[in-house]
Amino acid sequence: MRFPRALKLTAVFYGWKVVAAGATLQMLYASLLGQAYGSYVVLLQREFGWSRTVLSAAPSMQEAQSGLTSPILGWLLDRFGPQRIARVGVVVAGCGLMFFSQVQTPLMFYIAFLMISAGMSMSGFLAVSVAVVQWFERRRSTALSLASAGFAVGGMVVPLTVLVLETAGWRWTAFGSGVLVIAVGLPLTLFLRANPEEMGLLPDGIDTSSEEADQLRLARLSGASGDFTLAEALRERSFWFISLGHASALFVVSSMGVHLVAHLTQSQGYSLAQASTVVFSLTLLFLVGTISGGLAGDRVNKRKLVVVCMGMHCAGLLLLSHAQGVGMVVGFTLLHGLAWGWRGPQMTALRAEYFGRTSFGKIMGASNVVIILGSVCGPLIAGFAYDITGDYRVGFDILAVMALLGSVFFILARKPDPPQRRPYVPHAAGVV
Structure with missing residues (x-):
């Protein structure tokens, strides 16, 4: 029909x-x-x-x-x-x-x-x-x-x-x-x-009868779309820098999820209700940052935006680690919550922008093996530092350094050149 x-x-x-x-x-x-x-x-x-x-x-x-x-x-x-x-x-x-x-x-x-x-x-x-x-x-x-x-x-x-x-x-x-x-x-x-192709559509709702649609089809047919295979992506330094940068980010975020409330109540002297307010505020800022960050990511350089976010994570953690009043806790909440939200969508979008969508599942899956190190090790290191020193200052300072290191990884994660393949010959594909 x-x-x-x-x-x-x-x-x-x-x-x-x-x-x-x-x-x-x-x-x-x-x-x-x-x-x-x-x-x-x-x-x-x-x-x-x-x-x-x-x-x-x-x-x-x-x-x-x-x-x-x-x-x-x-x-x-x-x-x-x-x-x-x-x-x-x-x-x-x-x-x-x-x-x-x-x-x-x-x-x-x-x-x-x-x-x-x-x-x-x-x-x-x-x-x-x-x-x-x-x-x-x-x-x-x-x-x-x-x-x-x-x-x-x-x-x-x-x-x-x-x-x-x-x-x-x-x-x-x-x-x-x-x-x-x-x-x-x-x-x-x-x-x-x-x-979208299986439904007779194209990405972003591009009109299938337009010249842009014809160019997109030809690029995919010829292999000139710039999409990487998993093997090709693994040979690119940017794949590893993005993965390590993402692991650094989760090193921070996962640690906050485990230790933030304990730090606020035990080290800073806030009540559980007050600590819960901070957590709720972080969630709200994460939501606002996620939506606004997605809109920004389609208009500005995603990699540079992520570098800024990692710097915000670092600054926020230093404020939290050395907090001497509610103002510094509020500063942490604003910096960490917005950075968490702004950075989140760029992690996936950046990989898709660099490596394409043809093998995206395999590429993202391989990257997750590296990423998981951050979410597993972060809380353990922060907790171990607390057990040794009796407070979270050293552990959170380590997290701040990891966030700063993550920004360096993203600075180095330059977009790779498209993979080099044999040129497309129309007659070989039955196209005249």
């Missing part, structure tokens, strides 16, 4: 539906467990008497599993498309949450978390990023920022999850969360189509 051209031009570009579905999936995971896990910790410790080591090992296992399996997941996403992989992931995550509601031993707890982690990896950030990257080029940063905003919005919904936990108990909440993930998540995965 052929649609009138006017209808095609006025209809909402399907790529925005991909963004909306991805944002909702990430909001779902963040609100039900990702950012609500701290509340589960309190209830699990109360019921089972498990140590903090037992309970904190689960998120570490989740990070390790995510990083180690990312190369395989990236290949699967490129081979079978985000829709199929995410569909399986939603079911696995939902079943994992329902199994979590029945745990009685640490072993069952870890098995449940591995199921949840595997499912969320298959249908969460990486799958959504791969899908969004395929649908956008000129407005890629904006699209990625809106998809990532679901994580921040999910954090704001956590109080509702906590209310259900207090009312219904953690077992019923976990079981209901599993049902909700499957019931809501499965329909959402239907929107994660692999690429």
Whole structure:
């Protein structure tokens, strides 16, 4: 069936539906467990008497599993498309949450978390990023920022999850969360189509009958689109500099997620309610920064923007580490929250800009193996420094140095030249 051209031009570009579905999936995971896990910790410790080591090992296992399996997941996403992989992931995550509601031993707890982690990896950030990257080029940063905003919005919904936990108990909440993930998540995965070409469309909603569309098709057919294979990307220094810079950023962000409240309450003397206000403010600034950063990333040099953000992380951490009043804590909150939001969408958009979208899943998956070092090691180093010195100053100063080092990595991450391949011969491809 052929649609009138006017209808095609006025209809909402399907790529925005991909963004909306991805944002909702990430909001779902963040609100039900990702950012609500701290509340589960309190209830699990109360019921089972498990140590903090037992309970904190689960998120570490989740990070390790995510990083180690990312190369395989990236290949699967490129081979079978985000829709199929995410569909399986939603079911696995939902079943994992329902199994979590029945745990009685640490072993069952870890098995449940591995199921949840595997499912969320298959249908969460990486799958959504791969899908969004395929649908956008000129407005890629904006699209990625809106998809990532679901994580921040999910954090704001956590109080509702906590209310259900207090009312219904953690077992019923976990079981209901599993049902909700499957019931809501499965329909959402239907929107994660692999690429616009399979629907007769082009990235950014380019008119398929335009001269620009013809040039885009010819570039892809000839191999002159500039897209890298995984092997070609791995040979580029920029791949490693971006990965190391991203790891440095997560070194900082993951440490704040674990240690910020403890530092504010134990070292700075703030109440838990006041510390929670800082965390909420960071989440709000992250949301504002994510959206505004996405818009900016489509208009300015992404790499230079990230360099500035890493400098803001560094300055914010120094303020927090040596805070002597509420003003310095407010300064940290503004600098860290906005830098976190502005930088986030550029991490994915920068790789897509440098290496293209053809093998993006495999390239992003390989990069995650390096990135995960930051999110795993950061909290451990900050915690170890606290155990040795009795406060967080040394640990947070180390984080500030890592942020500064990250800015150097991004300064060095210059855009690579397109891969050199054999020239395109039209007759060899059956084109005359």
